[in-house]
Every structure is written in structure tokens, then in C-alpha cells.
Amino acid sequence: MEKNWMKPITPTVLNKDKLSVFKEQDVVPFRNRVKEYATRIGMGLVNQTKLITAASELVRNMLRYADGGETLIEVISKGRENGIRLTFTDKGPGIANIEQAMKDGFTTGKSLGLGLPGTKRLVSEFDIKSVVGKGTTVTVVKWKNG
Amino acid sequence: MGQFLLVTIQIDLYDRLALNLEADLVQMVSKTGARGVLIDISVVSIVDSFMGRIIGNIANMSKIMDAETVVVGMQPAVAITLIELGLPLTGVHTALDVEKGMELLRKKILVDGEELDETYNTDSTE
Numbered sequence: 001m002e003k004n005w006m007k008p009i010t011p012t013v014l015n016k017d018k019l020s021v022f023k024e025q026d027v028v029p030f031r032n033r034v035k036e037y038a039t040r041i042g043m044g045l046v047n048q049t050k051l052i053t054a055a056s057e058l059v060r061n062m063l064r065y066a067d068g069g070e071t072l073i074e075v076i077s078k079g080r081e082n083g084i085r086l087t088f089t090d091k092g093p094g095i096a097n098i099e100q101a102m103k104d105g106f107t108t109g110k111s112l113g114l115g116l117p118g119t120k121r122l123v124s125e126f127d128i129k130s131v132v133g134k135g136t137t138v139t140v141v142k143w144k145n146g
Numbered sequence: 147m148g149q150f151l152l153v154t155i156q157i158d159l160y161d162r163l164a165l166n167l168e169a170d171l172v173q174m175v176s177k178t179g180a181r182g183v184l185i186d187i188s189v190v191s192i193v194d195s196f197m198g199r200i201i202g203n204i205a206n207m208s209k210i211m212d213a214e215t216v217v218v219g220m221q222p223a224v225a226i227t228l229i230e231l232g233l234p235l236t237g238v239h240t241a242l243d244v245e246k247g248m249e250l251l252r253k254k255i256l257v258d259g260e261e262l263d264e265t266y267n268t269d270s271t272e
Contacts, residue, residue: 049223
């Protein structure tokens with residue numbers, strides 16, 4: 001117990017919710033669920049809008065490139081700060097070159113190529129892991145005041 | 147509304163609906179011969195890159211059908227998010243509310259009309 005202070009602070013999960021997204025009609029209900037959680041922790045309107053827009057971009061990517069996948073919405077707490085963590089897991093083709101995918105203007109599809117780099121700008125923390133042929137997992141965190 | 151089409155988006159659109167709106171609007175511009183399209187997005191809380199692209203498409207399509215598009219009522223949080231996302235909605239005219247949007251459309255179309263009148267007048271006096 002006395003060495004507790006030496007541990008790095010990892011966020012505590014206060015609440016979580018799972019949702020599958022496999023068709024475009026699932027996008028709006030998913031966004032509403034994210035909004036519900038963000039409102040519940042008292043996130044301001046601008047941060048809420050940024051988070052939901054980011055969520056919308058990521059869920060759309062998942063639908064377009066991997067025919068959908070699973071989403072996880074978590075309310076997390078680190079120190080005094082509360083936030084929302086979203087995890088998107090798909091079993092799609094994976095991304096061969098993540099560095100390239102994170103560049104503004106890069107796209108393999110017909111989009112504008114704003115998705116990943118644009119989304120990263122909207123959230124506090126952004127993490128992407130991908131294995132070609134296995135799938136991709138994207139995790140984003142938006143702190144209430146971040 | 148005379149020569150203008152007024153569209154109020156009242157829900158958060160999912161993709162198919164947004165694509166339908168795009169197609170319907172262009173059809174209506176052609177059918178009614180409208181010179182202006184006013185899109186009210188004041189109750190839209192999220193504009194992501196897909197929705198932004200639809201708005202841009204409507205503006206560009208209307209343009210080549212000889213109609214101007216003005217988007218009105220964007221929420222401040224949506225504007226902040228769009229710019230940070232990197233989607234500045236280039237080529238789309240915007241106004242604060244419906245009234246100002248109408249005024250802008252009227253001006254845009256009048257300017258075109260006046261230019262024609264002026265050339266006509268100079269020709270007739272000479």
C-alpha cells in the first residue's frame with residue numbers, strides 16, 4: 001500500500017457500454033449514446049460536439065473499410081478529471097501503413113482523407129493498432145475539460 | 147418563397163437520407179427553376195466529413211444548375227469542430243440566420259440581374 005504513489009496513474013473505468021455497428025442506421029443511435037454519456041459527466045457543448053464528430057468519423061471508417069465492428073463507450077476518471085473513452089474494434093483488412101493513414105489528405109477510398117488525422121485533432125488522446133488481415137482497434141479519449 | 151427553395155434539416159441525417167436529400171434537391175432546382183437554395187441547419191448538432199461533403203455537393207451541383215446555395219444557422223460548436231476537423235466548406239455561402247440568408251441570396255441574384263440591366267442601358271443610350 002505504501003508504494004502506491006509510485007504507480008503511474010491509470011484511468012479508472014466508472015461505467016461502460018457496448019454497441020455493435022454493422023449498418024449505417026446504427027450510426028445515429030451510437031452517436032446519441034455517446035452524447036448521453038458525455039452529457040452525464042457534464043462535458044461542455046463544444047467538447048461534446050468534437051467527441052461525437054470524432055466518433056462519427058471513426059464509426060464511418062469502420063463501416064466503410066471493415067463492414068462494421070464493435071464499439072465500447074467508457075466513462076473514465078484520472079485524478080480529478082473525468083472523460084469518455086471510445087474503443088472501436090473491427091475485424092477488417094487492417095491498415096498496412098499507419099503513418100501514411102495518419103497524414104492529412106491520404107485516402108485509399110473515395111473520401112477526402114480527413115478521417116484519421118482530423119479525428120485525432122478533435123480528441124485529447126488517440127491510439128491506433130492494426131494488424132493486416134486481422135483488424136484495427138482505435139481508442140480515443142476526450143477529457144471533460146480537455 | 148418565389149424563386150428560392152427553403153430546406154430545413156430537422157434531424158441528424160444518416161447517410162442514405164443525406165444522399166436522398168442531395169438528389170431530391172437537385173431535382174427540385176431543375177423542376178422549379180429556383181435561383182437560390184437556402185439550407186437551414188440550426189438544429190443539426192453534428193456535421194462530420196460525410197455531411198460536410200453532402201453540403202458541398204449540393205452547393206456545387208446547384209451552382210452548375212444556375213442556383214446559389216446559402217447554409218444558415220450553423221451552431222457555434224459545429225463551426226469550431228468543422229474547422230478543427232479540416233473541413234472549411236469551401237465554396238459554400240453561409241449566413242447567420244434564415245433572414246440574413248434570404249437577403250444574401252437576393253443580393254447575389256440581384257447583382258447578376260443588375261449587371262444585365264446595366265449593359266442593356268448603356269447599349270440603348272449609345
